[in-house]
Amino acid sequence: MWVETALVFLFGLLWGSFGNVVIHRLPLGLSVVRPRSRCPECEKMIGWYDNIPVLSWVFLRGRCRSCKSPISARYPFVELLTGLMFAAIYARFGFTWLTLEYLIFAWGLIVVSFIDLDHMILPDVFTLSGVVIGLLGAALNPERSFLSALTGVLMGGGFLWLIAYLYLVFRKEEGMGGGDIKLLAWIGAVLGWTSVPFVILASSVVGSVVGLTLAARSKAGLKSVIPFGPYLAAAALLYMLGGDSLGLWYIGLFLPASTSVN
Numbered sequence: 001m002w003v004e005t006a007l008v009f010l011f012g013l014l015w016g017s018f019g020n021v022v023i024h025r026l027p028l029g030l031s032v033v034r035p036r037s038r039c040p041e042c043e044k045m046i047g048w049y050d051n052i053p054v055l056s057w058v059f060l061r062g063r064c065r066s067c068k069s070p071i072s073a074r075y076p077f078v079e080l081l082t083g084l085m086f087a088a089i090y091a092r093f094g095f096t097w098l099t100l101e102y103l104i105f106a107w108g109l110i111v112v113s114f115i116d117l118d119h120m121i122l123p124d125v126f127t128l129s130g131v132v133i134g135l136l137g138a139a140l141n142p143e144r145s146f147l148s149a150l151t152g153v154l155m156g157g158g159f160l161w162l163i164a165y166l167y168l169v170f171r172k173e174e175g176m177g178g179g180d181i182k183l184l185a186w187i188g189a190v191l192g193w194t195s196v197p198f199v200i201l202a203s204s205v206v207g208s209v210v211g212l213t214l215a216a217r218s219k220a221g222l223k224s225v226i227p228f229g230p231y232l233a234a235a236a237l238l239y240m241l242g243g244d245s246l247g248l249w250y251i252g253l254f255l256p257a258s259t260s261v262n
């Protein structure tokens with residue numbers, strides 16, 4: 001089990017490395033397959049030996065081999081995050097279809113989170129495909145309930161759509177991006193409807209604390225826009241690893257009878 005988990009971790013590092021390419025190139029409309037990566041400063045092509053996840057960055061001390069310009073610590077961070085997430089999923093769910101679905105889901109969430117941080121967009125190619133793949137997975141995978149996934153899509157998408165609509169009606173401005181709505185629908189499709197209340201609660205609590213802190217420091221105040229996608233994604237990954245117990249605990253706070261029956 002330890003050897004297998006370590007192999008899944010290495011596999012995750014490689015996917016994290018590919019994730020970095022997608023995060024950088026997809027929003028610019030560039031191919032994610034070709035050409036090979038170059039240093040953005042000196043344009044020199046990066047050799048395979050300088051492209052080994054995490055290790056190359058450490059050995060190069062975070063600088064380009066030829067021009068010595070700094071390479072962001074975010075590259076090894078994304079690789080490490082993906083590796084650890086993959087290992088955690090495998091350790092928790094073993095060699096199952098659920099693991100395969102969760103690996104794809106986690107990789108997608110990590111990629112869209114960083115694209116959202118950089119560009120304030122959540123690409124449809126991820127969120128809408130995620131809804132379709134999530135529903136398809138629920139229909140094919142006997143470990144999952146299709147009804148729960150479908151309810152999750154409607155609840156996740158519907159709830160945030162309602163908030164956005166009310167905000168528009170009362171404040172006459174857009175408060176919630178359409179991308180966030182599609183992201184929560186995707187989360188509902190993969191994790192089922194019980195995840196939706198937890199993800200909304202956890203992401204808004206953490207999002208408000210961080211948002212208010214940032215607003216207090218910046219001149220733009222509360223009007224400054226912060227991407228919400230990373231909070232939704234983090235809450236979803238937490239729920240995924242924490243399991244249904246988190247969702248049932250949360251629902252039990254409001255509807256004690258619904259959980260005390262079993």
Ligand SMILES: [Zn+2]
Pocket residue numbers: 039040041042043044064065066067068069
């Ligand atoms: Zn360079």
